[in-house]
Amino acid sequence: MSAKASEASGTIVAPNVRDLASLASTLSAWLAARMPGVRDIRVDNLSYPLGAGMSHETILFDASWREGTSQQTQGMVVRIKPMRDTVYPEDLFDQQYRLIQLMHEYGEVRVAKPLWFEEDGTILGAPFFVMEKVAGRVAVSYPPYSREGWLVETLPADRRRIWEDAVRQLAAIQRVPVAAAPFLELPGGPDLFNQEVQRWWRFIDWVDPQGERKLLRETYERLLAAGPANRPEGIVWGDSRLGNMMIGADCKVAAVMDWEQPGLGGALHDLGWWLWSDRNQTVAQGITPLEGMGSREETIALWSETCGKSAADIEWYEAYSCLKMECLGLRMMTIRGMALRGEPGSTTAGLLEKL
Numbered sequence: 001m002s003a004k005a006s007e008a009s010g011t012i013v014a015p016n017v018r019d020l021a022s023l024a025s026t027l028s029a030w031l032a033a034r035m036p037g038v039r040d041i042r043v044d045n046l047s048y049p050l051g052a053g054m055s056h057e058t059i060l061f062d063a064s065w066r067e068g069t070s071q072q073t074q075g076m077v078v079r080i081k082p083m084r085d086t087v088y089p090e091d092l093f094d095q096q097y098r099l100i101q102l103m104h105e106y107g108e109v110r111v112a113k114p115l116w117f118e119e120d121g122t123i124l125g126a127p128f129f130v131m132e133k134v135a136g137r138v139a140v141s142y143p144p145y146s147r148e149g150w151l152v153e154t155l156p157a158d159r160r161r162i163w164e165d166a167v168r169q170l171a172a173i174q175r176v177p178v179a180a181a182p183f184l185e186l187p188g189g190p191d192l193f194n195q196e197v198q199r200w201w202r203f204i205d206w207v208d209p210q211g212e213r214k215l216l217r218e219t220y221e222r223l224l225a226a227g228p229a230n231r232p233e234g235i236v237w238g239d240s241r242l243g244n245m246m247i248g249a250d251c252k253v254a255a256v257m258d259w260e261q262p263g264l265g266g267a268l269h270d271l272g273w274w275l276w277s278d279r280n281q282t283v284a285q286g287i288t289p290l291e292g293m294g295s296r297e298e299t300i301a302l303w304s305e306t307c308g309k310s311a312a313d314i315e316w317y318e319a320y321s322c323l324k325m326e327c328l329g330l331r332m333m334t335i336r337g338m339a340l341r342g343e344p345g346s347t348t349a350g351l352l353e354k355l
Contacts, residue, residue: 016057020046023059023124027078030123031063034116038065038072050140055087055260056080060133075133077112081126085335087328088261089206090186090199096259097129098183099235103256106180108172112255136246136254145243146287154251159292161251166242167299169253170274171306174234174267181235184264193231196265197224200324207330216326216345223320223348226355228313234267241277267309272317275299276325319351 024043031041046061057080064073081093097117103109112131119127139145146152151159178192187202188195204216211217238261248254263269275296282289289295294302300311326344333340 017048018057020059024061026123027061027063030118031065035065038067041065049138055258056082062133075135076115077131077133078124078128079131080124080128081121083126087331087335089203090261092261093127095183095262099181099259099262100131102181103173103176103259106176108175109169109256110253111259112257134246134255136248138244138246139242141241141243141281144281144285144287146282146290146293147285152290154292156290156292158251159290160294162247163293163299164302165252166245166247167274167294167302168306169245169256170237170240170270171303173237173256173270174232174307174309176235178233178235178264181262181264184235184262186263186265192233192264193266196236196263196269197320199263199265200327203324203327203331207327207334213330213344215343215349216323216330219345219349219352220323222352223316223323226316226352228268228316230268230310230312232267232309233264234270234307234309236261236263236265236269238262238270238273240270240274242274242281243277267307268311268314268317269320271300271303271311272314272319273321273324275314276318276321280325315351315355319348319355322351323348 024046027043028041031043032038035041042064044062044064046059049058049060059078059080060075061078062073062075064071066072081091094117097114100111100114103111104113112134115130115132117127117129118124121127137150139151140149143149151162154162185192186195186199188198201220204213204220207213208216237256237259239258244256244258245253246255246257278289278296278299281287300314304311323345326346326348330340330344
């Protein structure tokens with residue numbers, strides 16, 4: 001079943017959907033080789049998480065086994081490397097897993113515990129990795145979580161706790177030193193900020209190989225020419241938004257998820273993406289932000305207080321995030337075989353006038 005078929009049925013769950021009974025058998029045999037001291041391994045309850053996106057195939061399951069005289073059960077997640085209809089041109093699948101490992105080791109950021117990485121692409125058709133399953137709920141983006149769903153039904157005081165802990169977790173990424181993640185270096189020379197901006201020029205070339213998107217390219221060049229003076233170093237999560245956090249029953253972040261486009265380009269790239277994503281979930285759709293969720297100004301202040309970094313020039317990073325989202329929108333329309341809505345670069349061009 002393709003992603004397009006899933007979309008037609010109402011929910012995009014993965015780039016492709018496979019037979020889960022067959023997958024259960026394969027994973028049981030694979031786990032047996034990874035856990036030689038146990039027996040009677042069984043894999044059950046396989047499912048695609050609701051609200052999952054197009055970039056990776058992610059499947060939840062429960063594994064049970066006997067160890068000595070005791071019965072053990074562990075919830076797990078398998079994340080499979082995309083091999084076609086990829087959302088991004090650059091393969092950072094290995095780096096994604098290594099960054100989750102790093103965050104888990106440092107303990108500043110709550111992530112699902114990484115368990116194994118499998119390089120052999122013949123087992124599931126692509127390399128994959130397995131993590132522990134984390135209990136919680138996700139504020140899905142479609143439909144907007146500020147319009148319907150469990151977050152709307154949550155008490156304002158509890159929403160406040162969710163917002164505060166989410167922003168603190170976003171900021172906590174910046175307490176993990178750049179020097180600990182040399183594996184995240186990208187093409188673009190020794191200037192780490194330049195590595196991040198050059199990544200998106202390559203993206204534009206990828207989605208517009210004939211150079212037809214003149215406004216998108218001109219807007220990118222204008223944006224760089226207006227470039228920010230404040231460029232604090234920092235690890236880039238990539239898709240930094242509330243919808244990529246698992247929220248526990250205690251109204252705290254249980255896990256920060258989806259590290260698929262990481263880098264070392266600077267702390268404010270993530271804050272800018274977070275703020276622009278929040279805008280797109282609320283006022284951009286004519287939705288009043290939910291009571292208890294912090295304002296843009298409160299988010300900036302709490303982030304800066306938590307990580308100790310200045311958010312000066314954040315408006316530039318918000319505009320750059322808008323450009324990145326316009327690039328992604330162009331790619332997603334191509335994958336889905338849909339006609340493009342609007343001219344890529346137009347929204348960012350409007351923001352440039354305000355810088």
